Amino acid sequence: MDAPTSKPEQNAADAFLQGGASLRNASGPYFGSYGGRWMPESLIAALDEVQDTFEKAKADPEFIAQLNDLNKNYSGRPSLLTEAKRFSQHAGGARIFLKREDLNHTGSHKINNVLGQALLAKRMGKTRVIAETGAGQHGVASATAAALLGLECVVYMGAEDCRRQALNVARMQLLGATVVPVTNGSQTLKDAINDALRDWVTNVENTHYLLGTAAGAHPFPAMVRFFHEVIGEEARAQILEQTGKLPDAVCACIGGGSNAIGLFHAFLDDSSVKIYGFEAGGDGVETGRHAAAITLGRPGVLHGARSYLMQDEDGQTVESHSISAGLDYPSVGPEHSYLADIGRVSCTPTSPISAASATNPSRTPKRWTRSGSCAALKASCPPSSLPTPWPAPSRWASALPKARQTPRRSRSS
């Protein structure tokens, strides 16, 4: 793995804001030097069609009304903003509010984007949608939306993820989707995306690729963000109602970064609000087994976008590792790379190893780094008796599910 590249000076975002320019609604294809369309020519016409359909739909009150109706009466939006009162004592007394995307239908934020794109697929006259999934959240959401709208659905899922998340595989199948276990390459999320792209280029005439994160070729990053913006818009109104002021900070976990960009977007122009993204530290950033693309990757192209990427010195993608299935993506949405570069979003890898050595209070507190996965996940399940003794890293290693202990082929150096 390469040494971290230095980020441009941290005041660029302030300058941006002082100049009166907005960081919101960036339409792509580029976010600074990131984004674009690093894609085979065969798919360019399809990307153009998606972009054109999306832009027309966005400006069509009927489409927006249809989407709002589904969000309200199908997904169950708005999702709650719940204060985790007992959690404050672990956070220096700060009040912690949870944006409850877990309460949406299908159990995650993924449904926001899936409903939007599935409606677009119908508008384009496509009869089939394909999707990739890591842990299964996006796959389940896609299968659900396809069932709702009468579309054929095929979900690509790494063979290893299929084994670990067998119940989600069954759930997708019960919803009528076909789940294809992917045995190519590293058999994880990025390989599932590769196979989905191969399917798309072959069947593009009747198929829409329902990409699940704010990454990939233009228009996906801007489009996926648009469908998730509702998270931040609701949260901003809810916190104003509950506390009478804007929050001091907002934070989210970042794999590809769709839930994060959805929350962050509403706050990008509120210069008083600090924004934090947590990347998966995996077994510890020192080990090279992590998914901290922004913190430790360097710019490259994967799946159609230029963005921070975990790659070796030959430009081969390095396998990512996360304790939380679903954050296992070796790159990140291009807008996140840009926002990190200009200093608007601070990104930190979280892992049990760094937690063990985080005695310096200026570093990320232990509470937030204990599982090396999603900060939000931790906040949702504070231990009942306090203080909880944190397992030592060695015990953590032995407690890992067996598959994770097997050394996997890695080109990281």
Add this chain to the structure above:
Amino acid sequence: MSENTASKAAAAIDRAKAEGRAALIGYLPAGYPDVQASIDAGIALARNGADLIEIGIPYSDPVMDGPVIQAATTEAIANGFRVASVFDVVAGITAVTDAAVLVMTYWNPVMRMGVDEFSRRLAEAGGAGLITPDLIPDEAAEWIEASDKYGLDRVFLVAPSSTPERLEMTVKASRGFVYAVSIMGITGTRQAVSGSAEKLVADTHAAGAERVCVGLGVSTPEHVREIAAYADGVIVGSALVAAVRDGGVDAVGKLTKDLSAGLRREPAQA
């Protein structure tokens, strides 16, 4: 198409044309099964009738490749292939044959080495240029600059889905030849060549391309004969890779000889 008298790929296609036939372009992955074997296989290609040779860089995420090429490139990487070895493969083939040798690569390995650095080393190795399956001219400013600087061919792809505007733009940006993807899909052998290929070649010629070569799914002498009737060159990939896998250098030589029999535009009995 930007013209450059130094275009090695154009010269190789024109030599074939002067002989009254289409050019044969054979694809092999660098470092499969190892670097020396890929050089030997490339030489066998050239000595048995290939006019141009396309050397692929094994890459971790080959989204345009089917199972045969994926398996080969995955094995090459597992065997320790390093990107810089591709220059040894190119130099090894150009040292002993007249074939024009192009490198086919996904873009990230080039970007990682640095586009200028990669181009300089490719030119030094005697390479003709690059075929770039996931780089469209819209994103290629750096590569266009470097390829002009080092006199390298830029082979971009066109597909049955390309609009007339995109065909014209891609033809303008290309040098050497334009790679016409015969079918919407990925590499791999197929029973029949898609009917969309002939129309695409005609459209690409009409958009101003002097040389258009057809690839994807071409695996038999019959396919070659069919395509040679309307295209300037015929590109064979997976079938040759399977030959390396199953029979090594000798099998590559034999298949190349069989394929090149289909190149003549006039049917044999005429």
Add this chain to the structure above:
Amino acid sequence: MGQRLTEGKADPSEVSIIVNLSGRGDKDVETAAAWFDMLDEDGNVKGTTLSTRAPKGPAERSAAEEQRSTEEQN
């Protein structure tokens, strides 16, 4: 993060933070159970036969039964 943001504040409860709870986390239950040392070597919740692994499907079940009957025959 909360500690850092509340550092030096007279009233830390003036500080508020929104955390995006992106999903339900069913997928992470096995990982969390392992973290809290709740599982035995077979992936069962300690002291029980309750497995965190997915239940066997009909195909697997019949394969297992077949194997058992073969073993019995032998």
